[in-house]
Amino acid sequence: MNEATLAPGRRLSQIRQELGLSQRRVAELAGLTHSAISTIEQDKVSPAVSTLQKLLTVYGLSLSEFFSEAVKNSPPKIVIEQDELIDIGSQGVSLKLIHNGSPRHNLAMLLETYQPGATTGEKIRHPGEETGTLLEGEITLTISGQRYQLHAGQSYIIDTGQPHSFSNTSNRVCRIVSAHTPANF
Numbered sequence: 001m002n003e004a005t006l007a008p009g010r011r012l013s014q015i016r017q018e019l020g021l022s023q024r025r026v027a028e029l030a031g032l033t034h035s036a037i038s039t040i041e042q043d044k045v046s047p048a049v050s051t052l053q054k055l056l057t058v059y060g061l062s063l064s065e066f067f068s069e070a071v072k073n074s075p076p077k078i079v080i081e082q083d084e085l086i087d088i089g090s091q092g093v094s095l096k097l098i099h100n101g102s103p104r105h106n107l108a109m110l111l112e113t114y115q116p117g118a119t120t121g122e123k124i125r126h127p128g129e130e131t132g133t134l135l136e137g138e139i140t141l142t143i144s145g146q147r148y149q150l151h152a153g154q155s156y157i158i159d160t161g162q163p164h165s166f167s168n169t170s171n172r173v174c175r176i177v178s179a180h181t182p183a184n185f
Contacts, residue, residue: 008052009043011066015059016041030054046090048121050165062183063088067097076100085111092118093166108183112176114139114168123163130180131157137174140167 016026023037030037031054040047040055047055049063056066067086077084077100089095092115097108114137123142133155141148141156143164150156158164160180168174 007043008046009041012055012059013041015061019059021058026055026058029058048091049089049093049095050121050124052088052090053124053126063097067099089113091121093120105183107179107181109177109179112166112174112178114166114174114176116168116171116173119167120165123165124160125163126160128160128181129157130160130178131155132176132178135175135177137168137172138170139174139176140169141165142167 016023021029023041024034026032027034027037030051032051036051037055039045040051052066053063056063067088080098080100085096086099087094087096089112094111094113096111096113098111099108112132134150134152136152138149138151141150141158141164143158144162148156166176
């Protein structure tokens with residue numbers, strides 16, 4: 001079984017061990033509790049995107065690196081099939097990363113789906129810029145404490161270095177297409 005096919009918790013555990021870090025040390029560095037690390041590594045819970053991002057920051061990995069399988073000695077794919085998208089979301093939020101296996105790219109794109117009541121969780125923060133368009137439904141974008149209610153057809157551009165989150169407080173599914181730089185989100 002290769003690394004990319006391991007359950008997320010087992011993969012996080014494997015990466016932590018390869019780096020010679022204890023669960024307690026990772027918890028300290030990520031600002032999480034030891035029990036949270038243990039529960040995630042046992043695949044008892046799926047971490048929120050913001051929690052996963054904290055862990056991957058400690059490990060020096062991006063979300064796309066964590067979820068993509070390295071393609072060795074193959075040219076990057078041009079056409080990506082729907083079943084090849086990498087879902088990096090959890091808990092009612094689907095974030096499908098469009099990735100061709102190339103380690104060299106400047107832009108990343110996501111197809112996002114937020115079920116009613118779903119949220120990205122606590123504020124996400126990473127260097128870069130993100131732009132997106134709501135294809136369906138509505139979403140509340142909170143950035144640096146200010147809330148914006150967006151509806152289908154509207155777009156946004158944000159500095160992702162500012163703390164931000166997305167929440168679907170409606171009773172309808174929300175779909176967004178977004179792109180961000182740098183591509184190592």
